[in-house]
Amino acid sequence: MVAAAAxxxxxxxxxxxxxxxxxxxxxxxxxxxxxxxSGQAFYVNPxxxxxxxxxxxxxxxxxxxxxxKMRGVPSAYWLDTKAKIKGKGSKTMEGILADxxxxxxxxxxxxxxxxxxxxxxxxxxxxxxxxxxxLEDGRCDYSASGTCADGxxxxxxxxxDEIVAVLGKYDGLVPIVLVIEPDSLPxxxxxxxxxxxxxxATVAAYQQGVAYAVKAIGDHTSHVSMYLDAGHGxxxxxxxxxxxxxxxxxxxxxxxxxxxxxTNVAGYQALGKMCPEYDWCLNNAHPYDECCYDPCGLTxxxxxxxxxxxxxxxxxxxxxxxxAGFEPHIIIDTGRNGVANERADCANWCNIRGAGVGLxxxxxxxxxxxxxxxxxxxxxxxxxxxxxxLPDGTQCPRFDADCGSPDxxxxxxxxxxxxxxxxxxxxxxxxxxxxxxxx
Numbered sequence: 001m002v003a004a005a006a007x008x009x010x011x012x013x014x015x016x017x018x019x020x021x022x023x024x025x026x027x028x029x030x031x032x033x034x035x036x037x038s039g040q041a042f043y044v045n046p047x048x049x050x051x052x053x054x055x056x057x058x059x060x061x062x063x064x065x066x067x068x069k070m071r072g073v074p075s076a077y078w079l080d081t082k083a084k085i086k087g088k089g090s091k092t093m094e095g096i097l098a099d100x101x102x103x104x105x106x107x108x109x110x111x112x113x114x115x116x117x118x119x120x121x122x123x124x125x126x127x128x129x130x131x132x133x134x135l136e137d138g139r140c141d142y143s144a145s146g147t148c149a150d151g152x153x154x155x156x157x158x159x160x161d162e163i164v165a166v167l168g169k170y171d172g173l174v175p176i177v178l179v180i181e182p183d184s185l186p187x188x189x190x191x192x193x194x195x196x197x198x199x200x201a202t203v204a205a206y207q208q209g210v211a212y213a214v215k216a217i218g219d220h221t222s223h224v225s226m227y228l229d230a231g232h233g234x235x236x237x238x239x240x241x242x243x244x245x246x247x248x249x250x251x252x253x254x255x256x257x258x259x260x261x262x263t264n265v266a267g268y269q270a271l272g273k274m275c276p277e278y279d280w281c282l283n284n285a286h287p288y289d290e291c292c293y294d295p296c297g298l299t300x301x302x303x304x305x306x307x308x309x310x311x312x313x314x315x316x317x318x319x320x321x322x323x324a325g326f327e328p329h330i331i332i333d334t335g336r337n338g339v340a341n342e343r344a345d346c347a348n349w350c351n352i353r354g355a356g357v358g359l360x361x362x363x364x365x366x367x368x369x370x371x372x373x374x375x376x377x378x379x380x381x382x383x384x385x386x387x388x389x390l391p392d393g394t395q396c397p398r399f400d401a402d403c404g405s406p407d408x409x410x411x412x413x414x415x416x417x418x419x420x421x422x423x424x425x426x427x428x429x430x431x432x433x434x435x436x437x438x439x
Contacts (some may be wrong), residue, residue: 032259035329036108036225037363037373040175042074043100043107047090048379051424055381059430066433073360073438075335075376076110076179080422081129085162093163097170108175110375112265113213114182115159117151117205118142121197122187125385125400127421130154132201142196148205152212155205160213164220171221178217178226179331179377181210182265186231189244211252218257227331228254230261230315232269234296234346237305242314246322259372260328261315264308266378267333268352270295270340271359272307274366278314279304296346308332309366316370332365334358335376338437343407350384350403351410351418351428356435381429387417396420 049071056067079085079093089095093111100107118140119128131140132148167176184206192198210228217224228249230236236245249255263269273291275281281292281299292299294306305311312330320327335357342354357380365371385403386396387410398420404411409428410418416427 032225032257035363035368035372036175036177036259037331037361037375040108041103041105042361043096043103043109044072044074045077045090045096046099048075051381052429054424055426055429058426059433063430063433066436066438067429069438070357070380070433073376074110075361075379076112078112078114078379078422079163080112080114080127082115082159082162085159085166094166094169097166097174097176100174101170106174108177110177110179110377112179112182112377113160113163115155116181116184116209117148117155118196118202120183121202121206122183122191122194123400124402125398127398130159132205142199142202144201145199146201148201148208151201151205152208155209156212156216160209160216164216167217167221167224172223176221176224177331178224179262179265180213180226180228181206182229182262183231184210184229185248186229186236186245189236189241189248207248207252211254214252214254214257218254225259226257227260227262227329228258229265230263230330232264232267233303233305233308233311233314234269234298237298237303237311237314238301239304242318243322246318249319250323255319255323255326255328258326258328260330261319262331262333262377263311263315264333264337264377266335266384267349268337268343268355269308269311269346270337271332271334271366271374272309272340274309274313278310278317280310281306293340295341296343298346308337309371312367312371329372330370331373331375331377332371333377334361334374335378335380336432338432339435342435345405345407348402348405348407350400350405350408351425352407353409353412353431354435355432356437357432358437360438380432381424381426383419383421383423383425383428385418386420387411389417391417391419 052071084092086094100109117130117132120126130151132151133141133144135141187197275291282304286292298306305314336355338356338358359374361375363373385400388399390396
């Protein structure tokens with residue numbers, strides 16, 4: 001087993017001291033040949049069960065049974081800080097894998113790799129910890145251009161190489177799925193006009209960071225399956241956006257390492273019903289077909305991907321046509337998309353009022369040839385972001401105005417205020433359970 005990452009690809013000693021106990025195994029090309037979720041028991045993090053228990057203790061009878069059922073539902077664990085990689089317990093990658101390895105058989109664990117420099121470039125506030133250039137208060141200066149050499153170096157050596165070290169201990173022992181860097185490459189396809197996303201430093205950070213992450217993990221593991229974030233149908237679903245995204249993936253040269261893509265990560269886009277073809281609903285061609293139900297009005301704006309099933313078809317077709325030999329598979333986040341029409345404006349994304357948990361993780365998808373699994377990638381109950389005033393009455397230093405949208409919890413008088421991103425939001429989890437459509 002690998003005791004420590006050794007500067008992946010560079011042969012240097014890892015931050016933990018000492019080199020690897022043995023070389024990393026060469027990657028077997030069959031690693032992406034089959035659905036990694038198929039036939040596996042899924043790991044349920046005890047920390048999530050404990051968070052749910054705090055809400056169960058004060059829940060009313062009507063929602064209690066749903067919350068109890070949710071305690072046994074798996075969800076992904078977000079590696080959104082370097083501190084969550086190594087260490088014991090259920091709040092680190094290493095601790096989770098150690099626990100999963102003791103199950104009989106070992107259970108599949110899903111992690112979200114999420115710590116790029118200048119993370120969340122299109123958000124109005126971000127809690128990313130690695131920056132290309134730092135402001136005096138420690139936040140990222142998104143207006144500063146440059147090469148982001150220091151930020152990329154930190155991401156490679158202090159984050160990705162450390163992840164590779166931990167993976168090396170459990171590769172082949174525990175089934176592992178990684179979702180790579182939500183909200184990164186899609187922003188380069190659609191939001192370069194935003195100087196926070198379009199400046200040279202952010203572009204370099206996202207392109208070089210994602211390429212390094214995928215290649216380092218792919219080159220130094222044999223049984224880890226990776227899905228790259230691909231936004232959702234209301235983001236990259238337009239044909240021009242999709243073509244740009246295909247070119248981005250092609251230019252990075254990462255397709256050979258990927259099982260496919262993850263969509264709707266931390267989103268609320270409806271699954272809907274899969275149509276015979278991805279663009280079946282354009283030009284009002286089949287207005288009475290159930291698969292053309294369009295709660296966000298996307299087809300009227302010439303977006304054929306009005307639900308995540310049709311977006312999965314579009315993504316598969318565009319990638320396989322644009323990159324020779326690449327037939328990606330899709331996983332869809334169903335953690336909070338159980339209600340299709342809860343938003344007045346589908347551009348809103350923060351702590352959406354009226355949302356409900358969706359289908360529980362399963363490989364019984366609408367088209368298993370395309371869609372590997374539905375999975376709870378965003379942990380239901382964890383806040384998307386804070387209201388301007390925090391629950392304790394203080395001002396939130398990372399308030400994003402989008403979290404004050406009319407669709408967001410806490411924006412109406414009398415509603416509880418939302419805690420910071422990632423913190424447990426009791427009012428929200430009870431709402432999600434009340435509106436659940438888990439089967």
